Amino acid sequence: MLRKPQLRLVITFHTTAEALKTEKLAREQGLEGRLIPVPQVLSAGCGLAWSAPPETQAAMETVLERGNIHPQQIIQLTI
């Protein structure tokens, strides 16, 4: 395997702008995570996703709500 699979919170977006906004807001809240290429199992093609520890899901959902960001998908995934 390429790397040890880990359970991650993965958030996908309709636009790259929303992904970048999410990163900024998460950083401001001191939430761990980073932008990654969208995993193939979620979407073919291109784009960015937010990958973070699963335990940050509730906090991230608050971040998204406060930022008026409507993600495409919020999922816990082993990648």
Next chain:
Amino acid sequence: MIYLDAAATSFLKPPCVAQAVVDAMHTVGSPGRGAHPLTLAASRTVWACREAVAELLGATDPARVCFTPNSTVALNTAICGLYGPGDHVITTALEHNSVLRPLYRLEEQGLEVTILSADETGNIDYGDFTRALRPNTRGVVCTHASNVTGNTLDLGRIGAFCRAHGLTFVVDASQSAGVLDVNQQAVGASVVCFTGHKGLLGPQGTGGLSVAPDVTLRPFVVGGSGVHSYDRRHPQDLPEGLEAGTLNAHGLAGLLAGITYVKEQGRENLYRKEMELARTFVNGVRDLPGVTLYGDVDAPHRTAVVSLNLGEEDAGAVADVLAQEFGICTRAGAHCAPLIHEALGTSARGAVRFSFSHLNTPQEVAQAVDAVADLARRLSPI
């Protein structure tokens, strides 16, 4: 960090480009808008850039080199300016969405489009052009080089077909300008669309189209032109006819510096260097277990683009590991070119694209080969 994403943008640039942009920001006003020294300085910079582009692309007239923010706007201008309902246009499966989407949109309005298919190595059958002809065929729109495989199309051959059948010929030179020989007059291209920030080494936000003397385009955008302000209609004469709004003179100063560098170094020399690096990479990874290379990688005429996949791995995950663990920048995904991925059988997961610049080093290529070998070992442990 090792930058192997030159097909996306020329991150590696000669220092003269950034310097030219900074210098222009301190020395030029608004191009084509008045006659005081600073506007004239801007206008002269833009004109010099037109001349440089015309010379590099084998165009007849610098005044018919029109600038746009990028190749996509240039292609929209050319495609929407030439074709409409009732017309038939031929294109290929190698195309980027900047060609396909304007055509699809026009198709909804009544344009007929034939897309020539590509085989599993990403090559087309040139006989298909003749087979696609219809009484209402008006033109061919095609790329010079695929941004996914690096395969090239024979512009001379396609241009001859267009001449023989009285068709207009729009060339997308986004991946080839400054790299391959793009000679508008020699191939008989009606319009050559280019971007400034790839092979021409200029800043992002620069690009344009060179329009042949016998070709008239409906403008895609109208507005301020600096001339004929009391006319309700945008002026038709080029270049202003296709340049509504203030041009990016600062960026074009950088583009001029980039093209000047390409000319001084010799386009062929730069091409030879980057192809040598790409071939070294191909030879280093082609026999690794689990590596699938896409495209006609051994073809003599191609660009320094190498796409691959590793086993059944997600291309995005491979690119992520390359970036995170090895500091190697590549591009994963579909590369905005869906049809070539269909031909290659990579629609579901895309591919990892390594694209090389003459400013990369053999050491960087060796490190990239080592990184792919490392990943291949992880997937196929002995």
